[in-house]
Amino acid sequence: MSALGFQGRPLVWIDCEMTGLNPETDRIIEIAVLITNGNLDLVDKAGCQYVVKTDKHVLDK
Template identity: 45%
Template structure:
């Protein structure tokens, strides 16, 4: 997310894994999608998100994504 407020901040990445009742992975590949947002959204992230997502590569992946 671009911050911690679900009313105003945006989802950047979605991941899903299928498990059994004991949380053992049943499907190891899972599903993952990075959601594109314009530069204006990324520029308004809080400092923690700018630093963390910048270091992990998520910010660059969001900018390069074609998924909306």
């Protein structure tokens, strides 16, 4: 078993694209998710990706 106890267990990887890093003023505009097994091999090569509907004025900032 690894030091963190992840060996052999699936992992979910989440990537968020944001307009900035301030949670008060910035927004998430895209989210992608991948799942790997304990050996870090992709379980589903397609994964999933979502674009969050965002007003143009937010993107223009």
